[in-house]
Amino acid sequence: MYQxxxxxxDPQIREVIEDYFSEKGKHFLQLHLARxxxxxxxxxxxxxxxxxxxxxxxxxxxxxxxxxxIRQKSMIPIVFLTAKNREEDLLYGYQIGCDDYIVKPFSIAxxxxxxxxxxxxxxxxxxANLLQVGNIRLMxxxxxxTVEGTPVLLPPKEYALLKFFMEHKGQVxxxxxxxxxxxxxxxxxxxxxxxNHIKKLRKALGKSGALIKTVITRGYRMEEx
Amino acid sequence: MYQxxxxxxDPQIREVIEDYFSEKGKHFLQLHLARxxxxxxxxxxxxxxxxxxxxxxxxxxxxxxxxxxIRQKSMIPIVFLTAKNREEDLLYGYQIGCDDYIVKPFSIAxxxxxxxxxxxxxxxxxxANLLQVGNIRLMxxxxxxTVEGTPVLLPPKEYALLKFFMEHKGQVxxxxxxxxxxxxxxxxxxxxxxxNHIKKLRKALGKSGALIKTVITRGYRMEEx
DNA sequence: TATCCAAATGAAAAATTAATCAAAGGAATA
DNA sequence: TATTCCTTTGATTAATTTTTCATTTGGATA
Numbered sequence: 167m168y169q170x171x172x173x174x175x176d177p178q179i180r181e182v183i184e185d186y187f188s189e190k191g192k193h194f195l196q197l198h199l200a201r202x203x204x205x206x207x208x209x210x211x212x213x214x215x216x217x218x219x220x221x222x223x224x225x226x227x228x229x230x231x232x233x234x235x236i237r238q239k240s241m242i243p244i245v246f247l248t249a250k251n252r253e254e255d256l257l258y259g260y261q262i263g264c265d266d267y268i269v270k271p272f273s274i275a276x277x278x279x280x281x282x283x284x285x286x287x288x289x290x291x292x293x294a295n296l297l298q299v300g301n302i303r304l305m306x307x308x309x310x311x312t313v314e315g316t317p318v319l320l321p322p323k324e325y326a327l328l329k330f331f332m333e334h335k336g337q338v339x340x341x342x343x344x345x346x347x348x349x350x351x352x353x354x355x356x357x358x359x360x361x362n363h364i365k366k367l368r369k370a371l372g373k374s375g376a377l378i379k380t381v382i383t384r385g386y387r388m389e390e391x
Numbered sequence: 392m393y394q395x396x397x398x399x400x401d402p403q404i405r406e407v408i409e410d411y412f413s414e415k416g417k418h419f420l421q422l423h424l425a426r427x428x429x430x431x432x433x434x435x436x437x438x439x440x441x442x443x444x445x446x447x448x449x450x451x452x453x454x455x456x457x458x459x460x461i462r463q464k465s466m467i468p469i470v471f472l473t474a475k476n477r478e479e480d481l482l483y484g485y486q487i488g489c490d491d492y493i494v495k496p497f498s499i500a501x502x503x504x505x506x507x508x509x510x511x512x513x514x515x516x517x518x519a520n521l522l523q524v525g526n527i528r529l530m531x532x533x534x535x536x537t538v539e540g541t542p543v544l545l546p547p548k549e550y551a552l553l554k555f556f557m558e559h560k561g562q563v564x565x566x567x568x569x570x571x572x573x574x575x576x577x578x579x580x581x582x583x584x585x586x587n588h589i590k591k592l593r594k595a596l597g598k599s600g601a602l603i604k605t606v607i608t609r610g611y612r613m614e615e616x
Numbered sequence: 617t618a619t620c621c622a623a624a625t626g627a628a629a630a631a632t633t634a635a636t637c638a639a640a641g642g643a644a645t646a
Numbered sequence: 647t648a649t650t651c652c653t654t655t656g657a658t659t660a661a662t663t664t665t666t667c668a669t670t671t672g673g674a675t676a
Binding site for chain 1: 546
């Protein structure tokens with residue numbers, strides 16, 4: 167039984183979603199409600215969820231802030247519910263790691279379908295805190311990495327690098343950012359280190375190493391695929 | 392020019408942040424330093440700031456106290472810098488009105504990105520985050536460019552050129568102006584470079600390349616539509 | 617309209633800049 | 647101590663930027 171959390175301040179929307187989900191997904195999922203960001207945060211700290219539906223505009227702690235909070239420690243799928251077609255907001259949402267969004271006024275059926283798809287996708291993968299890109303898999307809990315099913319042993323820096331890339335697949339990551347995040351801001355050496363570790367990582371990943379593309383003058387990017 | 396105040400007792404962190412911000416944001420923001428809560432409070436009473444970075448743990452007046460103090464009269468964005476993952480602290484931080492926080496040891500790049508995003512958002516400038524002309528779209532945050540939905544990878548100069556045109560669509564931009572803005576005042580070469588990059592850019596944009604018109608003897612202009 | 621000149625285009629070579637790679641010394645770890 | 651890993655270095659390769667120049671286009675003028 168999947169546990170879903172809906173964080174939404176509009177009681178009417180809460181009710182509509184609850185009705186639909188509890189009917190359609192009664193053998194499949196269970197919807198929990200939070201009336202604002204703080205309540206949502208509290209619930210997330212209390213229990214485990216498989217997916218979170220987040221309204222962006224809420225008094226107090228808004229959807230973005232809550233999303234960042236969640237992303238500090240979890241990769242569970244997050245879907246933003248956003249009023250209006252504010253693409254700028256969505257862009258920001260993607261930057262901080264949202265998985266999808268849906269624009270109000272939306273069709274409940276569409277939302278349900280989205281949720282179902284995300285759950286299936288993350289089933290046994292992300293849900294169990296597992297990162298997957300292409301046929302590279304990384305288990306943060308055990309530090310295990312497999313490529314096409316066969317285990318690959320990575321030294322710490324390469325592992326951290328791979329994890330960082332997988333956590334931010336699709337994004338261009340500058341050498342500066344990589345250095346800050348993996349080496350720490352007190353690191354003073356040259357940024358050729360990054361190149362070299364990228365090289366080693368690509369080699370270690372075999373064919374899948376090609377998923378890490380170089381974006382000249384800007385850094386590197388892992389293909390979403 | 393945005394005015395940022397950093398209140399932090401650790402000289403090393405102050406220095407690292409100052410260095411990074413004064414380099415990265417030199418055309419954009421100005422960082423002011425305070426060594427403790429009292430100094431911070433004093434500065435805030437003296438001048439206007441657009442954003443405050445607050446260390447939580449400081450001798451004397453701590454970050455929370457200072458935040459409450461600031462919130463008495465101002466809603467400017469406040470970002471906490473907090474050691475360790477002390478969630479109770481953070482929760483309390485949100486309650487007294489902080490906008491975001493970042494956990495030490497943090498990535499300077501991440502902090503910078505956060506600050507930039509908050510400044511833009513609080514200034515309603517976030518809309519300027521997605522440029523669209525015809526069916527060309529450019530996302531400054533991710534360097535992504537799409538034409539009719541399909542991604543186009545542009546080399547740095549071409550990207551900068553396109554961005555410049557999209558930011559000034561409809562205007563005739565002289566080669567001099569383009570050189571000054573993209574190549575910089577110190578560039579001394581010929582202005583045929585512009586022509587050539589225009590040529591490559593048009594080619595890269597396919598049919599949409601025709602949106603960049605040449606205005607003979609005056610320069611180039613991007614059609615608004 | 618024909619002619620001329622100035623300006624813009626396009627292709628390709630040259631120069632510059634960035635990324636890759638291998639090797640070796642140093643540091644950390646077992 | 648032995649081993650593995652990290653970092654630096656510099657040579658090599660790749661990509662991008664700039665220049666050059668022949669060709670084409672546009673606009674003014676006779």
